[in-house]
Amino acid sequence: MFTKTLLIDNYDSFTYNLYSFLSEVNGCPPTVVRNDVDWRAIELTEFDNIVISPGPGRPASERDFGISSRAILQGGLPTLGVCLGHQGLCQLFGAHVVLAPEPRHGRNSEVFHDGRELFAGLPSPLSVVRYHSLAVEDLPAELEPTAWTSDGILMGVRHRQRPLWGVQFHPESVCTDHGHELLANFRELTPTRRKGSAPKPRRRPRTLSPYVVETRRIDRRVDPQTVYERLFADGPNSFWLDGSSTVESDARFTIMGDASGPRAEYITYDVADGTVLVHRSGVPAGTRRVRFFDYLDEQLRARAVPPSPDLPFSFNLGYVGYLGYELKAEADGNAQHSADTPDAALVFADRAVVIDHVDGSCYLLALSGQAHEPETRDWMRRTAQVINRLPVTTDDALPARPLIRSAADPRMTLRHNRETYLDKIRTCLENIRVGETYEVCLTNHAQIDVEIDPVETFAYLRSITPVPYAALLRFEAADILSASPERFLRVDADRVVESKPIKGTRPRGATAATDDALRQDLLTSEKDRAENLMIVDLVRNDLSRVCTPGSVHVPRLFDVETYAPVHQLVSTVRGTLRSDATAVGCVRACFPGGSMTGAPKIRTMEIIDRLEEGPRGVYSGALGWLSINGTADLSIVIRTMVSRNGTVSFGIGGAIVALSDPDEEFTETLVKAAAMRRALTISAGRSPALAHSVGPQTSSDAIDRARRRLSRAELGGVEVWVCPGVPAPRANTELVLAEALADISHVTTPVVVDLCTGSGAIALAIAHARADAGVHAVDADPTALNVARRNIERQIRLGESPIVLHESAVSTPNLLSCLAGTADLVLARPPCIPDDEDLPSQCGEYRRRALVSDTDGLKLARQTIVAAARLLHAGGSLVVEHRPDRYTTVLALLDENKFFANVATHFDQAGDAAYTTCARTSMQLQHAEVGPEPNPCTPPGAKSRSEKSRGRRPTTDSRN
Known part of the structure; x- marks a missing residue:
């Protein structure tokens, strides 16, 4: 026996959490339709009940509520409205939807209820999570309140004659108690039950691969920078994904290579014209008009090999590079702005070196035909000779080589100055207040005119900022220097997918007592926990689109991870991919990462497009690899510099929530910028201020110029007064x-x-x-x-x-x-x-x-x-x-x-x-x-x- 639910999605970022819960409760997945489909095309006889999802906006708006109104009034089936669905149900029968006394997003409340129907067998009060800025008042006679908060905000309702129910809170949130039981009670209120079992998705058959990944292990502990400089720094479109300076036990491997191999490619993608440009051996080799994720999936399938059980890491060659934020246009977003860098740039790496920093060894990987080609063996022999001649190191975390800092920090130009940015923060807060969004990850764009040595600057960056996902990409499009601490997605050989969103940071303390106090403050902060929970629920939603129902879970919620400079509030979300899903499909379902957009994702990205007035480019996208064995590991692109044509740019920003203070948020962006500027003081040359x-x-000439022209100078990027003479x-x-x-x-x-x-x-x-x-x-x-x-x-x-x-x-x-x-x-x-x-x-x-x-x-x-x-x-x-x-x-x-x-x-x-x-x-x-x-x-x-x-x-x- 199973129950079939029609789930109407009001373009929310939590709909698929309901999907997952309903799949478990009903015995089969619901059918999801968005609120702008043709209502007449839905065959209601195929369903037993209807659930109307949360969503942004107001129920009176056709765009925001769509066919949800018809489902309530014309559906004739037991119907449950959640949040926006609850408000719409009440408004359709004459209640008023007004601004709540305060926005409540990602925060727990105690709810009291009548113990009947939806709430049968549930404790009262019940701890639930709320995401709403609007509330229902003035219920008509045909609607009966069933749940409420201690201060009288309506949290549940039922129709006295029709099978209609609503709840203002979110039963699907990971921090709501007894959410499964409430949905099970709704199932029990549905009279029709279907016999049999739901169909299961089929896994596409794997064909015999024409390729094999040849490997060779070298037991020698070497310095990653030296290996990169000797083997790849001068090669075409090289990459260095660094895992040596990290507290992450599973990020112990450094991966490096370039596009010089016989099967290597360098590909770029432009969203505006939907074109993939392929380069081989440094020259254009063709173009394809195709959606990017479709192309990537197709190419990985064509070169697929089974995972290698003999390697201690998942990477078995494949695509390495970045996916820019504007690629959101192919994942439910709009093509609002055009970046001056490609919207995606990746190398198909047919050869690579992987360094294991735990056991002090190197692995050589090469893609070969089944005949084990002589060229492949020759490359391995020559590469092994180079590595074996390198000096043995006793410590992977070698200090950066002595570098020259500039006389003053280079001047930084912001896309939005202080007053403009504060106005944009206030606009975000107004959108939150009226229910358009729960959280907006607003960013600014910084630009500095400076020439850098990418390798030396990256080496310095990784030495002062130990993170799990440091990366250097030296691509034709730009040099990318990343010090990201955040995992976007990892898919392992067992098809387990993991995301680790970060929201909430504190600096380290000068003493053990201060350090612990800061850690505890982060752990108990309501604002930081609310920010983190919103993104955790969003990531659960995105993963539930491609994972086996019931497999998405949160093994670590609100966990503090400690790095050299900061404590960070990190949660871990995991699930298991459906048999018909791929790593590329998972990336598409989750892109861009919710920690860089806010929630609900689609509506919030629209708000961001209007406010930021320009592209994010590489920033806020993803960086890492997708392997031909079906695995993947990508980071969120934050704390990342893009160097191009004598200019370095980077993004800075933060999450705006109802509890945010505009001045504090702007100050925080400057703090983040200062960290990037510090790295850019290296090799930046002497400033005009110093010369004067x-x-x-x-x-003496400089003294005379100073007397005539200057009464101030810069030190460390800070303007100070100096008396002439x-x-x-x-x-x-x-x-x-x-x-x-x-x-x-x-x-x-x-x-x-x-x-x-x-x-x-x-x-x-x-x-x-x-x-x-x-x-x-x-x-x-x-x-x-x-x-x-x-x-x-x-x-x-x-x-x-x-x-x-x-x-x-x-x-x-x-x-x-x-x-x-x-x-x-x-x-x-x-x-x-x-x-x-x-x-x-x-x-x-x-x-x-x-x-x-x-x-x-x-x-x-x-x-x-x-x-x-x-x-x-x-x-x-x-x-x-x-x-x-x-x-x-x-x-x-x-x-x-x-x-x-x-x-x-x-x-x-x-x-x-x-x-x-x-x-x-x-x-x-x-x-x-x-x-x-x-x-x-x-x-x-x-x-x-x-x-x-x-x-x-x-x-x-x-x-x-």
Whole structure:
């Protein structure tokens, strides 16, 4: 016996969760039709009951409700309306649908009910999930309330004479209790039951493949960057999918290759004209007018091979590349905007190297005919020779090679400025308020004109941002550098599909206690849980379109995963593909990822198209591989740079929900942009601002230009004032600043001490970049301190954070008693002891102060380093700037005092300046008579170490 349901889809993103539940309850899948089909074409005698889905908008709108009205009034079958269906049922019989007291999306409520019919046998109160901005009031006499909240919002209704029921909440949500039982009760209210069993989908027969994947294992632990550079960096359309710097146990493999093999292809797709362009050996080899997902499915079937049980990974060659966001036009979205990059670009990789970072081995893969071609064996032999000649590494997570940071962060241009973006956020909130959407993943587009070395920049990116799905694509269309932490979809050899949406982020804490407090705050935040739940329910819906009914489940809900810089709220959704479904079909059903659109997906994408006013391109799409053995693994394209024609672009954004604050949301986008800009300071060259700055490393021409044209410069991308004719920090100091800001990026409210202040520019730059930082500027020279004071006062009048000035030698008791043991970071510049020719004549005052004897210089350097150690708390960082011919002395001083660990020295591009970074150990300081005294010098906005756990933290989502 089974029950056949007609399920009307009001273009919602939760309809297929109802589909899955009804399939289990009824014994067969329902038939799904959208609300704009021809009602007359539906043969109602084939069905036992009707379910009307949730959806965006209002039931009075024909577009929003469509044939749902006819189903209620003319269907003549037991009918259940859910959310919008419930509102429509009530309105059709005379009730009023009005704005609810507050939008409730992805949030639980306790519902009380009468215990009859739909609610028979269910506890009261019942914990349910609500997704609605509208509510029903003024029921007519023929409708009877059956469920309600404690504050009187109607949650359930029944018609007194007809077999019609409605519920305002969502029984299909993963966080609603007893949703299956409620739908089973609806089945029991349906009188007609059909005999027999529902037909099962057929799996397409697998034909004998003309190909075989040949493999070879090499037991040698090698550096992935070295392998890529030796084998593929100069090849056509190369790729490097990196799994070496990750906390993900199942992302232990790095995959790399290019399009140089005999069966390799590079394909691009343009949505506007529906054309696939195929390149072989670097030249066009043909075009096809075909829908992209159909083409991809067809090509993978033609080259299909069975999964290899001998390999520890799923990848068996296939397509590697990206699917751009505008490909949504072939997956229920509109073709609203055109990107300047292809809407999809992939390499068919017929050869690849896979590195296993757990057991320290490499695998060579090559697609060959059944005859085991000599060319394939020759490639394997030559590739193995190269790998066996590479040095053996003891650690996969090698540090990035020394790279030169730019003198200042490159200037960033946003598609939408602050006020425009805030207006768009407010428009999103209004759409949520009136019921058009539950959540909008709004994004901005950033662009920076800068030339980069993609390989070196990616190597640096992966070293500072360990994530499971880092990737470098060097394609003809563009260079793609991705540091995505989010899995879009994985399909394994057992046809189990997994998605891991991320919504909710907190920074790491400076101490174990603070770190745990931040983690717990994320875990218990109602806003973050609501955002996460909405996307989890959406992903469940998308997977249920292609998975076996009942197989979609959530093994991990609201789980906090911890990475080096952040905690993230991650959920895991899994299901098993139907026998007639493929990995490509799964991607099409889920694309674009719901965490980049919001919900309901289709209506929300329309809102996004109107608001963003331009394409997203690669950003928000998917990146990874689809293999010829039926498996796949793709990430969501976030935290990703696209480099093309001397310009780097990237997307930044966040989820807008009813609880969002516009200013916080915009600030969060800047935080995300700052992380990308930090990576772009590498190899970006010197900025015009630096060339016009005044300092001991600057030419007299530059000084004259500064006097005539400039009264300000940039440090670390932050504009600061510098008085003409007064020494500003030289080029290396800007490198120091970039490193310093990175060292305190994870600290909630850092305390920074700048010893030997000079013009005050460093202190100002830190105050600009970290408004929550307490910055102390120290200098023993009253002239220098007066210059700094004038520069700082200009900024204070502009509303910048105050900076505390100390006229003090670095080792005076006054300074130590004021700041001892409080600093997260100390910047120190011992006297550089320059030669006369290094100092322009205009800098006479600087020459008199800086020219000290070697003996006095060493004494001052020692005092500076010892004072810095006393100022730092255990684990704080010291950055010392010095001349390269003094770096051995600085290292010796650090070693002599034994206060520091993890010492590293760096040089600028010209080799005329250096800096050393290190961290204070927990060792007791020698000859330091200091204790945990209160800090009377802490400026407004800064906190002592004991107060930091109560510091402010971001509450918006930081995933995009």
